[in-house]
Amino acid sequence: MFRIARLLVPLTTIAALAVIGMLLLPRGAAGGERTPTHLTATSHNQYLFGHDAIIEQPVHGNVQVYFGNVYVHNVIDGDLLVYGGDVTVHEPGRVTGKLIHGGGSVAGVEGRAGHVYSMSSLEGATATLTTTAVVLSLLFVWLVTAVIVTLANDREIRYSSIEIRGSALHCFALGLVALTSFVLTAIVFSYLVPFLIGIPLLAALGVLAILTKIYGMVAVFHAVGTLVAGSRTREQLASRKWLRGDIAMVVIGVLILGAIRMIPVVGPVVWGGASVFGVGVALATKFGRREPWFLAWRPAEA
């Protein structure tokens, strides 16, 4: 039993990394050669999972394709949602409603779709200079947020920062599992959207995820700042005028992680890893409050 418990964290880390990878890179699941499905003229909504779709006759309704490509040769009188595949629109094909895509590319949609939305938000900022400006602006927002959160919860942030350095693997594993859990819970809540209760549940989950991420990132900033610029001795601490205290450590952490964030390819990966650590430590320490999430049941003793 003890051996199994010791293996829980490493095994969980590996499993969660695999699941996150599959969620983030759905194209891997698309497979190779497949027989495409030719959608016939219909007035119903159409759903396809793991198949390519060829639309050669008008469809009056929404079309949803998951993990497959879509070739639009005729009119879709509704919305088109494609996840994990490419969208190609050929004349006279068009989408009268919204075209929402994620995990793939789109071609030939100019002027042939009502609104084209991408699920990956930063795709829109294609120019390097614009991307740099956006990252810098977001860093400024993170800096202000981190200072406010630290001023309000300095002791909690410090405790969480120590926890990251003391139990790094546990925080990382918990972060990965928590992110996977958030995604799966969001999917399960999506089932309830037609019954209305799904919307507030999804909103509550989103708020929890955002708060966890913000608090956790501030703790990560503090940990990174302390690791790099923290005082090692009392003499060093006493000799410093500015580079001491929680606020300074958090600001240094924002700068270091922000500078790494500017590096192409590596930056987003490191920032994503920091987010995983952050979510993990926020939950591991219950937002720095050092309280158990669950009360243990003990029988009353005479």
Next chain:
Amino acid sequence: MKSESCQRYLEDPEANPSHPETCAECAFFAEIGADVSPRPVAIEALPLAPWEGARHRAWPLVLGIALALLVIAAAVFAAAGTTPAQVMRRIFPNLDLIVSTVRLLGDGLQHAPAGLQIGIGICFLVVNTVFVLLLRRAPKGIDV
């Protein structure tokens, strides 16, 4: 040590010789001859605690870095020929996208193949079980 009289006795036993007669705990330690007098602690010899100097507010550093970031970001925006509002509108998902995606995904999941729905259900249970197991572990008790 239970009370202030115990503290006084521990600090100076000779000045408080009658205290063990009224305190069983101190009488026990006096009888076995245990040296329970508090030793002076060399604070400087202890490692630096995380809370030492933690409340210091380095406002010049914070304001300087914030201002520098703001100026650099504004300069890069100007060089790119765009404004923050335009870029933010482009990169952040708007309400229409969120509502439409949630509505379509919710509808789509209802029509997913049975195998996929069962798989999602099993994954949901397994992941959340592991999640709860990991949450049960107590954090390390380091005083801050």
